[in-house]
Amino acid sequence: MEQPATLARSAVFAPIDEVGRTEAVTARLEEAIVLGMLHPGERLPAESRLAERFGVAPATVREALADLRDRHLVTTQRGRRGGSFVTMDDADRVEAVERRIRGLSSAELADLGVHAVAIAGTAAALAAEEASAFEADALARDLAGIDFDDELTARRGIGGFHLQVVALSRSVRLVREQVRFQHADGPLLWASLHEHGEREAAHADGERLVAALRDGDGDRARDEVEAACDRAVRWLLEAKRRLA
Structure with missing residues (x-):
């Protein structure tokens, strides 16, 4: 894999x-x-x-x-x-993300989470039905191999992790939509990973999602994605208030 x-x-x-x-x-x-x-x-x-x-x-x-x-x-x-x-460089990257946050309304930021759940949440539910035990174990190893102490490594890793989960749904269309989403809005949705505590939370989210996939629990898998997206959106809304 x-x-x-x-x-x-x-x-x-x-x-x-x-x-x-x-x-x-x-x-x-x-x-x-x-x-x-x-x-x-x-x-x-x-x-x-x-x-x-x-x-x-x-x-x-x-x-x-x-x-x-x-x-x-x-x-x-x-x-x-x-x-x-x-x-x-890192300072330019943070500035670019903050510029995007300022340029969007609160409603548009909230809609990011809705869009993410519609794709990744649906895919996670399907992946719980489709993924084999071997694939779930491989996904767990991949997650464990991400260095969440380093921001850029965590960003690359979590993007790849979510893309891999969507791929396990066996839906080509969902994979295409996830790719589009990650390139259009992924940097914004994962802006919270600038903070160490948020990276730790993302790691824990990933572990719970893998556990749901192992158990074949599609509802729980979708709920885990939704909870992670909700937290990311709350961070964005708070960031917008700070930047106003």
Whole structure:
């Protein structure tokens, strides 16, 4: 079974639905950088490789990278060891998330949780019925391997963990929707992971979810996802009040 972090990272470069849309490529990469899926100093795949994986024209990728350079999210170096490298540091990442929180209404922030539960909660209930004991054990090992003391590692890990749970539902459509959600709103929903206590809570949430999957209890699995999303939304609403 593919490791959650690897699965989530591969989703970063999944084909873009809006073929030819520079904005879509830019948004996909920007969210991955903000989420921490792509970390500072990391070299992105070559332009030709990115174009192939996104299913867009090379010119579209070049335009997207130029936009990211203007936003100081990547830098491009020439030469044999050159390429495009992620430059966003931790302070910039926090500022970007706070900017998004300020830009959304309280109702829009609350709706994030509703959207997340509709996808991940439904998938978790199905996964409880579909997942084998071997898969549940593998998921538990993957969760145990996440370093929740490190914010970026926790962000990458929890994103991959939730994507893996959705994959266990055996629903291709739900997996696609989860990928879309993680790239559009995942960084925002998981903004609370900036705090150590919230990372500990997310770890505990994951353990309870795995236990529900092992027991084949779909209702409990969905309830665990809903409770985790509710807590994340409460954190966002409180953050919005602090930032106002």
